[in-house]
Amino acid sequence: MTRKTFSLALAIILLSSCKIRYSTSSGGNLNENIKTFSIEQFTNQATLGPSTIGLTFTEKLRELFQSQTKLELVSTNGDLSYEGTISNYTIQPIALQGDQTAAQNRLTISIKVIFVNQIEVKDNFEKTFSRFADYNSTQDISSVQDGLIEDIFDQLTQDIYDKTLGDW
Numbered sequence: 001m002t003r004k005t006f007s008l009a010l011a012i013i014l015l016s017s018c019k020i021r022y023s024t025s026s027g028g029n030l031n032e033n034i035k036t037f038s039i040e041q042f043t044n045q046a047t048l049g050p051s052t053i054g055l056t057f058t059e060k061l062r063e064l065f066q067s068q069t070k071l072e073l074v075s076t077n078g079d080l081s082y083e084g085t086i087s088n089y090t091i092q093p094i095a096l097q098g099d100q101t102a103a104q105n106r107l108t109i110s111i112k113v114i115f116v117n118q119i120e121v122k123d124n125f126e127k128t129f130s131r132f133a134d135y136n137s138t139q140d141i142s143s144v145q146d147g148l149i150e151d152i153f154d155q156l157t158q159d160i161y162d163k164t165l166g167d168w
Contacts (some may be wrong), residue, residue, distance in 0.1 A: 004032070011139045013092050015044050023145070028074040030054065030069070030071075030165065031080050031119050031120055033051075033079070033080055033119045034071065034077040034079040034080060034117075034119050034120075035071065035072060036071055036072045036073070036074045036079045036080070037065055037069070037071045037072075037073060037074070037076075037078040037079065037080040037081070037082070038069045038073070038074050038075060038076050038077060038078030038080075038081050038082070039061050039062050039065070039073070039081075039082045039083070040058075040081070040083035040084075040157075041054060041055065041057060042054045042055075042058045042061075042081065042083070042084050042085060042086060043086070044084050044085070044086045044089075045086060045087055046086050046087060046088050046089035046090075046110075047089070047123065048089045048090065048091070049086065049089035049109075050145070052103065052130035053089070053109075054085075054086055054088050055078065056149065057086060057111065057153055057156070057157075060153045060154075060157050061160065064161055065159055066162065068161060068165075069124070069165065071125045076150050077118075078118075079117070079118045079119055080115070080116070080117055080118070080164065080165075081114055081115070081116040081118070082113060082114070082164075083113075083115075084111055084112045084113040084114055084115050085111070085112050086109065086110070086111055087110045087111065087112040087128060088108060088109065088130070089105070089108075089109050089110075090107070090108050091105055091108075091141060091142055092105065092108070093106075093137065094106045094134060099155050103136070103137055104114050104134050104135065104136060104137055105134065105135055105136075105137050105141070106132050106133070106134050106135075107132060107133050107134075107135065107141070107145075107148045107149075107152065107154075108130060108131070109130070109131060109132070109149070109152045109156065109158055110129065110130040111128065111129050111160075112126070112127075112128045113125075113126070113127055113128070113129060113160055114126045115160075115163075117125075117164075123164070126161070127155050127162075129157070129159045129160060129163075130156075130162075131155040131156050132152065133148040133151050134159040135148060
C-alpha cells in the first residue's frame with residue numbers, strides 16, 4: 001500500500017467514526033438534533049426566603065442558557081427540559097466567638113432539578129444542587145439578602161449548566 005493510499009484510508013476511517021456535534025459558546029458539546037430548551041417555573045418549597053425566590057431563580061437560569069447557547073427557549077417540552085424546586089433556604093451561625101455569639105452566618109440555598117434530555121435520554125437526572133454564602137452576623141439578613149441570593153444563584157445556575165451542557 002502506498003503512503004498516499006494509506007493516508008486516504010486513515011482519513012476515511014477517522015472521519016466515518018466522528019459524530020457531528022456543535023459546541024456551546026462556553027465549550028460544551030451538544031448533539032446536533034438538540035434545538036430547543038424549556039425551563040419551567042421553579043417553585044419555592046423552602047420554609048424561609050423571599051416569596052419571589054422561585055421566579056428569580058427561573059429567570060436567572062433562563063438568562064444563562066440564552067446567553068451561553070444558540071438554543072431556542074420554548075415554553076414547554078424543549079429538547080432539553082428543566083424543572084424543580086427551591087428545596088432549602090437556611091441561615092446558620094458558623095463562627096462562634098468567645099461569648100458564644102456568632103461572628104458569621106451562612107445562607108445556604110438548595111435547588112432540586114429534574115433534567116430531561118429528549119434526544120439523549122441517558123443524560124436525564126434528578127439532582128439537588130446546593131451553594132452557600134457567608135455574611136457578618138452584625139449585618140441584618142434583610143440588608144444583605146438580595147446580594148447573597150444573587151451570588152448563590154450565579155453559582156447554582158452555572159453548576160446546572162455545567163452538569164447538563166458543559167461535559168463536567
